[in-house]
Amino acid sequence: MNGPSEFERRVIAAVRRIPPGRVATYGDVAALAGKPRAARAVGNIMRTAGVPGVPCHRVIGAGGAIGGFGGNVQMKRELLRAEGIEVGIGRVRGFERLRWRPTRRA
DNA sequence: AATCTGACTGTTG
DNA sequence: CCAACAGCCAGAT
Numbered sequence: 001m002n003g004p005s006e007f008e009r010r011v012i013a014a015v016r017r018i019p020p021g022r023v024a025t026y027g028d029v030a031a032l033a034g035k036p037r038a039a040r041a042v043g044n045i046m047r048t049a050g051v052p053g054v055p056c057h058r059v060i061g062a063g064g065a066i067g068g069f070g071g072n073v074q075m076k077r078e079l080l081r082a083e084g085i086e087v088g089i090g091r092v093r094g095f096e097r098l099r100w101r102p103t104r105r106a
Numbered sequence: 107a108a109t110c111t112g113a114c115t116g117t118t119g
Numbered sequence: 120c121c122a123a124c125a126g127c128c129a130g131a132t
Contacts, residue, residue, distance in 0.1 A: 005129085005130085007128095007129070007130095008129090008130090025114085025115095026113075026114055026115085027114070027115070030114085030128085035128070035129085037114095037115090037126095037127055037128065038114090038127080038128045038129065039114040039115065039127085039128085040111095040112065040113090040114045040115085040127070040128055040129080041112095041114090041127090041128045041129035041130075042113085042114080042128090042129090043112065043113040043114055044111080044112060044113080044114095044128085044129065044130060044131090045113095045129080045130080046113055047112075047113050048130075048131090056113080059113080060113090061113080061114065061115080062114075062115060062116090063114095063115080063116095065113090065114080065115095066113085067113035067114085068112095068113040069113075070113090073113095076113095092121085093115095093121085093122075093123085094121095094122080095113095
């Protein structure tokens, strides 16, 4: 059984070092992993990994799209709010959108 | 090895 | 401002 690939490990490490109260976009994490264009792959890893201790709820879409959270988007929003990030409800390509603006570049 | 999928993103209409 | 389309990427089947 193959362990996590280097890319996956890098992505997890990047997400892991996102400080509380701060967030990063999938593109930012991808860039930190060395592939600024692999935002989609990052999302896939978040979806499959599900590693405890990784604040995956701090990773959001570039336009403020909250993405997913095992379908518990509400919980993800609550977690972000618990970290002092007030979010509003909007709509970005059919997904929920946060009112706050991502830092763009961790 | 080829094909499909999707927690993305930027551009167009 | 919102919806749809196209482009890109790594992992899974």
